[in-house]
Amino acid sequence: MINLVFWFFVILIVLSAFSVVLNKNLIYAAISLLLTFLGIAALYVFLWADFMAGTQVLIYIGGILILLLFGIMLTHKITSVKISHTSVQKGIGGAVVLVLFIGLLWMIKITPWKMESAMEPEQTVNTIGTLLMTDFLLPFEVASVLLLGALIGAAVLARKES
Amino acid sequence: MTIDNIIIWFQSWLPNARIAPLYVAAVLIAALAIFLVMAVNALVAVYAERKISAFMQDRVGPMGQGPGLHAGKWGLLQTVADTIKLILKEDIIPKAADKKLFIIAPFIVFLGAFIALAALPWGPTLIAADMNIGLFYILAVSSFGVIGIIFAAWSSDNKWSLFGGMRSAAQIISYEIPAALSLVAVLLLAGTLSMQGIVANQSGTVWGFLPNWNIFNNPFTFLAFFIYFIAGVAETNRTPFDIPEAESELVAGFHTEYSGMRWAFFFLSEYGNMLVVAGVAVVAFLGGWQSPIDGIMQGPLWGLIWFLLKMTVVILIMIWWRWTFPRLRVDQLMNVAWKVLLPIALFNLFGTAIWTLTIG
Numbered sequence: 317m318i319n320l321v322f323w324f325f326v327i328l329i330v331l332s333a334f335s336v337v338l339n340k341n342l343i344y345a346a347i348s349l350l351l352t353f354l355g356i357a358a359l360y361v362f363l364w365a366d367f368m369a370g371t372q373v374l375i376y377i378g379g380i381l382i383l384l385l386f387g388i389m390l391t392h393k394i395t396s397v398k399i400s401h402t403s404v405q406k407g408i409g410g411a412v413v414l415v416l417f418i419g420l421l422w423m424i425k426i427t428p429w430k431m432e433s434a435m436e437p438e439q440t441v442n443t444i445g446t447l448l449m450t451d452f453l454l455p456f457e458v459a460s461v462l463l464l465g466a467l468i469g470a471a472v473l474a475r476k477e478s
Numbered sequence: 479m480t481i482d483n484i485i486i487w488f489q490s491w492l493p494n495a496r497i498a499p500l501y502v503a504a505v506l507i508a509a510l511a512i513f514l515v516m517a518v519n520a521l522v523a524v525y526a527e528r529k530i531s532a533f534m535q536d537r538v539g540p541m542g543q544g545p546g547l548h549a550g551k552w553g554l555l556q557t558v559a560d561t562i563k564l565i566l567k568e569d570i571i572p573k574a575a576d577k578k579l580f581i582i583a584p585f586i587v588f589l590g591a592f593i594a595l596a597a598l599p600w601g602p603t604l605i606a607a608d609m610n611i612g613l614f615y616i617l618a619v620s621s622f623g624v625i626g627i628i629f630a631a632w633s634s635d636n637k638w639s640l641f642g643g644m645r646s647a648a649q650i651i652s653y654e655i656p657a658a659l660s661l662v663a664v665l666l667l668a669g670t671l672s673m674q675g676i677v678a679n680q681s682g683t684v685w686g687f688l689p690n691w692n693i694f695n696n697p698f699t700f701l702a703f704f705i706y707f708i709a710g711v712a713e714t715n716r717t718p719f720d721i722p723e724a725e726s727e728l729v730a731g732f733h734t735e736y737s738g739m740r741w742a743f744f745f746l747s748e749y750g751n752m753l754v755v756a757g758v759a760v761v762a763f764l765g766g767w768q769s770p771i772d773g774i775m776q777g778p779l780w781g782l783i784w785f786l787l788k789m790t791v792v793i794l795i796m797i798w799w800r801w802t803f804p805r806l807r808v809d810q811l812m813n814v815a816w817k818v819l820l821p822i823a824l825f826n827l828f829g830t831a832i833w834t835l836t837i838g
Contacts, residue, residue: 343576343579343632347579347629350625366609366610366611367610367611367614370611370614370615370617370618371618373618373619373621374614374617374618374621377618377621377622377625378618378620378621378624378651378654379621379651381625382621382624382625382628382647382651385625385628385632385647386628386644386647389628389631389632389640389643389644390644439610440610440611441610441611441614441670441671
């Protein structure tokens with residue numbers, strides 16, 4: 317049962333990701349992205365990372381995807397724009413993709429993956445909070461400064477020259 | 479009664495069954511229960527809304543005096559009749575609309591309210607799923623509603639719809655921030671995101687007579703309740719924050735082109751969202767299923783009664799607001815969110831943190 321659900325989400329992620337790339341209609345590509353994000357949130361649930369799953373939904377679906385949709389819908393006649401799918405240099409590109417694919421497969425094969433069957437953690441949020449305030453304080457603060465910079469930048473850009 | 483309890487109950491009847499079908503059956507039962515709650519809530523709340531608005535405007539409201547299908551005494555069956563009408567109505571899809579999106583949009587909006595209700599504790603033991611991240615989950619899944627509204631607005635291929643959808647999305651995203659920040663103040667007191675944990679943390683009394691609900695805990699959480707409530711009402715797109723469907727400007731906003739059953743789904747989810755906002759307000763600030771007098775009238779059944787009573791009061795206040803306040807303008811709306819509520823919420827969070835460290 318768990319396996320079945322897991323594979324359902326894996327297939328959902330892969331198919332919807334293909335649809336994001338290949339869809340000619342931008343709106344439909346955005347909808348496919350919604351399914352991809354959902355599937356990844358589900359994968360987090362399988363890893364018992366419930367807080368990460370919630371964050372995935374809140375930030376990627378509730379924030380980033382909505383901003384994307386805003387951008388798409390406010391652009392004049394965006395749907396009449398046909399996204400070009402012609403490709404050049406298929407031979408070389410295909411060869412590079414093949415080499416990359418084989419390399420990745422080989423890498424996955426030879427890496428000694430750390431396999432452990434972990435118990436379901438009692439608390440996830442507490443652990444994350446403690447770690448953010450102790451071991452990972454510097455990255456946390458750097459990220460907040462970066463976001464503050466982005467916020468100020470956006471305000472400056474949006475402001476009309478007086 | 480969580481989903482796990484239902485599975486265990488099933489297993490006591492069918493000891494040899496595999497867990498997977500039992501799990502699916504238990505989830506379906508919980509889903510059906512939540513859907514019924516939403517439907518009954520919509521039926522009752524619409525009736526209450528019409529009667530209360532009538533009272534406030536010195537009318538009588540639905541009375542069921544017409545010929546033909548009689549709507550019952552005092553119009554009690556009015557919403558039932560309306561529902562039947564909506565089901566029987568022709569389902570119109572505009573020619574220029576994006577058909578697929580137009581069809582699924584109401585269900586995505588509905589989904590946002592529906593799955594959020596799964597984390598609401600109706601009593602000490604009555605909750606569909608008591609998650610570790612309950613409150614966070616509710617905040618996260620409410621973003622489905624926005625996505626659904628944007629889809630509905632865009633796929634209708636109608637300028638009123640598009641305007642309404644844009645306003646709605648901007649409004650919900652903006653008001654999510656003060657709402658979430660005021661809830662974080664509660665988390666400082668509770669130390670957990672689990673809905674049952676937050677409620678359990680509010681037992682006992684303050685100053686010997688007031689119930690130890692978060693709203694009475696300290697002056698900052700008292701203020702936080704009002705911030706959450708204002709932002710919550712804004713998230714449900716109700717007056718005074720109903721510019722997304724402002725009748726006098728936008729016909730009906732994002733659901734202009736919808737009719738019949740699909741329109742009914744928008745309506746159902748709007749009232750479902752009221753339920754979610756009222757439920758979160760009750761859980762986070764008003765002590766959830768805790769009795770207002772410490773130590774008496776507790777237990778599973780009393781818990782359910784207290785919870786429903788508090789929800790009713792909060793929803794009645796929402797209805798009262800709707801028929802009292804005039805609608806805000808778009809720029810006023812954004813000003814309130816970003817320049818008034820957000821600074822107060824931030825200050826509040828800081829204050830609560832200091833209070834918990836020093837006094838609490």
